[in-house]
Amino acid sequence: MIIEYYRDILNSHSIDVKVHSFFGLMSFIHGKILIAIEKNGQLFLQTKGLSQDKINEFGLKSHNEFHCYLDELFLLAEDFSQQPTRYVEVIQLIIEQANLQRSAIIEQKLHALPNLNIHLASLLRKIAITNTEAFFEIGAVDAFYFLKKKLGKDLSIRILWRLAGAELGVRWEVLTDQHKQQLRMMLAEREVSQTLEINQKPIMVEPTYTQHLRSLSEHKLITASMSVKKVNHKGNSDSKKRDLAQNDNAPTN
Secondary structure (H helix, E strand, O other): OHHHHHHHHHHHOOOOOEEEEEOOEEEEEEOOEEEEEEEOOEEEEOOOOOOHHHHHHOOOEEEOOOOOOOOOEEEOOHHHHHOHHHHHHHHHHHHHHHHHHHHHHHOOOHHHOOOOOHHHHHHHHOOOOOOHHHHHHHOHHHHHHHHHHHHOOOOOOHHHHHHHHHHHOOOHHHOOHHHHHHHHHHHHHHHHHHHHHHHOOOOOOOHHHHHHHHHHHHHHHHHHHHHHHHHHHHHHHHHHHHHHHHHHHOOOO
């Protein structure tokens, strides 16, 4: 796969990227940053923040097929496969710009993000998400999952759409049916994983019962020890009696 080829180039240059599923497509992730999406053997770079001069310099071709997910994506020039150094350079630039933008967003208030009005921001505070940094750290799906646990099962699924849009920086209305279905699947996986965690917890013996077993064991040891002492004492007494009897029967001079 071409995405694995490009991933290996980055990893060989100490740029840690992982391949993840992104709404039915494969993608590159660096930390929390989406770098690229692969489709039909082509790589589309997330170039939000790059200047037009840089885009022209690297020969990237504009492509808006994924506008519902991100603001802009650019097709990676085909000759980059023969120019790994140039490819690494553009990826490093993308990561640098993404980090700068993320820092700027983190400084904003929650309700400044798309779809997060004051009411929804106040709901997030109920689950200890008080700023944008905490929101991006936990992600839309987990945020909705914990809201659902806190507020009840009747929480509207539209809240998940709003949170997902806020995480991607877009209005929730532009999310496609495929996108929403993927979010539902991610939520279902989250709920299943939580159930498995609960079911797989080791069964702990109650402290009182453990103490009872320990006391019982100690009692048996003490009883056994006392029995040995009694036997030894009895043996010593019998021996003394025999010695006295022998002394009484001994002839006198």
